Amino acid sequence: MRIAATINGQQMQADDVWPGESLLYVLRERLGLPGSKNACEQGECGSCTVYLDGIPVCACLVAAGQAQGRDIVTVEGLAGPSQLHPVQQAFLDAGAVQCGFCTPGLIVATHDLLSRDAEPTDLEIREALAGNLCRCTGYEKILDAVRLAASRMRAGG
Amino acid sequence: MEFLQPTSWTDALAAKAASPEAVPICGGTDLMVELNFDARRPAALLDLTKVADLAQWDIDDGSVRLGAGVSYARIITELSARLPGLAMAARTVGSPQIRNRGTVGGNLGTASPAGDAHPPLLAAAATVEAASVRGTRLIGIDEFFTGVKRNALAADELIAAVRIPLPVGPEQFSKIGTRNAMVIAVAAFAVALQPARKLVRTGIGSAAPTPRRAPAAEQFLAGALAEHDLWESRAELPGPLLDRFGDLVTAAAAPIDDVRGTAAYRLHALGVMARRTLAWAWRQYQSASPEGS
Numbered sequence: 399m400r401i402a403a404t405i406n407g408q409q410m411q412a413d414d415v416w417p418g419e420s421l422l423y424v425l426r427e428r429l430g431l432p433g434s435k436n437a438c439e440q441g442e443c444g445s446c447t448v449y450l451d452g453i454p455v456c457a458c459l460v461a462a463g464q465a466q467g468r469d470i471v472t473v474e475g476l477a478g479p480s481q482l483h484p485v486q487q488a489f490l491d492a493g494a495v496q497c498g499f500c501t502p503g504l505i506v507a508t509h510d511l512l513s514r515d516a517e518p519t520d521l522e523i524r525e526a527l528a529g530n531l532c533r534c535t536g537y538e539k540i541l542d543a544v545r546l547a548a549s550r551m552r553a554g555g
Numbered sequence: 556m557e558f559l560q561p562t563s564w565t566d567a568l569a570a571k572a573a574s575p576e577a578v579p580i581c582g583g584t585d586l587m588v589e590l591n592f593d594a595r596r597p598a599a600l601l602d603l604t605k606v607a608d609l610a611q612w613d614i615d616d617g618s619v620r621l622g623a624g625v626s627y628a629r630i631i632t633e634l635s636a637r638l639p640g641l642a643m644a645a646r647t648v649g650s651p652q653i654r655n656r657g658t659v660g661g662n663l664g665t666a667s668p669a670g671d672a673h674p675p676l677l678a679a680a681a682t683v684e685a686a687s688v689r690g691t692r693l694i695g696i697d698e699f700f701t702g703v704k705r706n707a708l709a710a711d712e713l714i715a716a717v718r719i720p721l722p723v724g725p726e727q728f729s730k731i732g733t734r735n736a737m738v739i740a741v742a743a744f745a746v747a748l749q750p751a752r753k754l755v756r757t758g759i760g761s762a763a764p765t766p767r768r769a770p771a772a773e774q775f776l777a778g779a780l781a782e783h784d785l786w787e788s789r790a791e792l793p794g795p796l797l798d799r800f801g802d803l804v805t806a807a808a809a810p811i812d813d814v815r816g817t818a819a820y821r822l823h824a825l826g827v828m829a830r831r832t833l834a835w836a837w838r839q840y841q842s843a844s845p846e847g848s
Contacts, residue, residue, distance in 0.1 A: 399558060417558030417600060418590045439591040441584055441653055442737055453628075456652045459587040461580055463558040464604050507651070528736030529650020 403465050405429065406475030412462075421465045422446045422457035425472060433473040433502045444530030447503040448472045454510045456529075473502035476509055485509050488547035489540075496534035504530045508544050516552050518544070557599035564608045564686075567713060570601055572688040575710035577601040581609070581624050582656030584649065585665045601713075609660070609715070617721055620684070623660020623714040630659070638719055640675035640726030640745055647671055647730045650737050660714045663699065666706040666765070673700070673766035674745035675728050677758030679719050683707075686715040693718070700765035724748040725839035727832035730760070731824045732815075741816040744804065744828040748836050750786050753777055757829075762808035762821045769807035772829070776800050789841045797830045804829035 401424060402411040412428040420439070425431045425448070435445035439458045446457040449471040457472075476483040482490070485508045495501050504527060511518055511526040518526065523544045532540060559577055561567040571577060577599035580586050589595035603609055609624030612634065619637055621630070627645040631654070635642040641659075648654050648671050662670040663683060676696050683694045685708055696717075699707050708714070728745045732738030743760030755776045757769045779796050780786050810821035 416556065418556050418596075420587060420591060440588040441649065444650065444652060447652055453655045454652055455656050458591060459583045459653075459656060461558075461583055461587060461590070461600060461602065463560060463600070464580070464583065464602050466560070510651075525736075526651060529652045 399463060401462055401466055403467060404469045405431070406471055415462045417461060417463040419462045420458045421448070421450075421460035421462055421470070424462045424465065425457060425470075431472055431474055435499050435502055437499065441529075442531070443500070444503040444507060444527075445500050447506040447530065449506065449510070454506055471506075473505050476505065483509065484550050485512065485543075485547045488550060489543045492539050492543035492546050494535060494539040494543035496532075500530060500532040500534075504532065504540060508547060511544070512548055512551055517548060556597065558602065559599055560602045560605055562605045564606050564715070567601065567603060567606050568686060568688050568711075571713050572711045574599050574601070579603055579664060579713060581658050581661050582626065582653075584653050584657040585661060585667075603660075603713070614721070615718075618682075618718045619721065620716050620718050621659060622716050623663075624658050625660075627654035627657050627659075637721060638675075638679070639722065640678055640728050640747060641672060641719065643726075643728040644671045644675045644730070644743070644745065647728075647738070647740075653737075659717055663706065663714055663717065664708075666700055666704050668700075668703060668763060668765055669740045669743075669761040670766065671730065671740060671743065671760070674743050674758030674760040675726065675747075676717065676719065677766055677768050678726065678745040678747040678756045679722065680756060681720070682718040683714060684716040684718060685709075685712045687711045687713070691715065697768065700767070703764045705765075722747060723752070724750045725836040725843075727836045727839075729828040729832050731828065739815060742808075742810070742821045742824045742828065744825055744832055746829070746832045746836055748840060750840065753781050753786055755780075757804065757807075759804065759808055759825065761815075762810040762825055764809065767807065769804045769829075772800050772803035772807060775803050776833070792834065792837050797833060800833055801826035801830040 400413050401415045437443045437445040441456040441459045448457045559570045578597040579601045581603045609622045611622045627648045630645040659672045662672040681696045726747045730740045730743040740761040742762045745758040747756045755773045805822050805826045810818040812818050
């Protein structure tokens with residue numbers, strides 16, 4: 399089947415899509431958007447988190463056909479034309495990126511959290527990121543990055 | 556594989572009647588895992604995410620009619636005050652991403668013994684609204700689960716909604732697992748007190764082939780509360796009463812050893828959760844004014 403959707407603000411389409419494949423597969427293998435990572439394929443790790451109609455979801459659990467006509471934003475859609483999004487910059491500055499595999503999902507989940515809550519508590523950060531696994535950092539640097547991004551965004555950065 | 560994507564409930568029922576082998580998909584949090592791992596290859600998928608009616612809830616005749624496609628995230632944000640027991644269970648589902656997609660309709664369709672919504676739905680005496688081109692029928696939650704991952708739906712039926720009576724007393728829920736997020740229940744328990752009717756209802760999860768109630772525990776507790784005038788006095792529950800309730804809940808379970816836990820652990824955990832949730836619910840009842848309860 400043909401899948402047409404708005405992805406990072408652009409109308410895109412993919413042909414000969416098997417309807418049971420995941421949105422993640424369509425993004426990575428058919429549309430050349432490998433930012434969303436493919437790790438667990440069962441919604442456990444959050445590495446493939448994308449916005450679907452403004453709501454963060456695991457792209458591996460969305461059937462390709464369900465994405466038809468929807469509005470999707472991936473990690474590739476967050477940065478501005480000349481600079482990273484403050485959440486992305488904060489992850490770099492805080493040392494929250496090691497192997498980097500979990501990073502795209504954590505960036506999208508953090509982006510969502512801070513769009514809803516400009517000053518989350520540590521508990522709220524932990525709850526918001528509970529669906530994203532990182533096997534490198536031990537999460538402390540990730541929490542630092544979220545706090546840093548929040549403070550910069552509150553300051554207008 | 557066919558991909559059926561109706562945009563109205565009428566069309567969805569017609570599609571299910573024409574292709575009874577089509578597997579309904581909404582949030583995809585169970586089914587997509589099976590497809591990704593090639594564990595299942597249905598002849599057709601019936602996508603219900605474009606049927607707007609399914610994502611609605613309303614209040615009708617003292618019950619919340621919860622559309623089968625309402626996400627757990629929305630239950631938490633929109634229904635916590637009206638359905639506290641179900642909302643408590645909803646908060647324990649997966650992760651934010653999973654709660655944004657997963658639905659109670661999907662939980663009922665999968666009918667896993669470990670489904671998080673099932674214990675509070677059992678405790679709340681919910682009713683499943685099953686629909687087909689032949690009409691709509693109401694299935695009591697006590698009759699809905701028929702075996703491991705089996706339910707009472709006919710091949711041409713879809714779950715339209717679940718009707719959950721508005722609670723008339725405290726509800727509590729507890730679930731045990733290895734961490735706070737992304738946990739399939741090792742065991743779960745829900746309790747609902749109905750002071751005006753002097754009734755108690757329960758729900759056990761992940762500790763029997765199906766979610767089930769603990770009728771002997773319910774009858775014992777309702778009887779003991781009445782016998783000792785505890786509904787009226789709201790006095791502290793005696794320790795032996797809590798213990799007996801826990802023992803009877805444990806006795807109602809029939810767990811197995813599996814990767815998530817042993818049967819012995821599940822039985823122990825259920826007894827603890829039964830005592831705890833009852834103590835929490837009773838404290839709520841004690842702190843509510845008699846006029847307001």
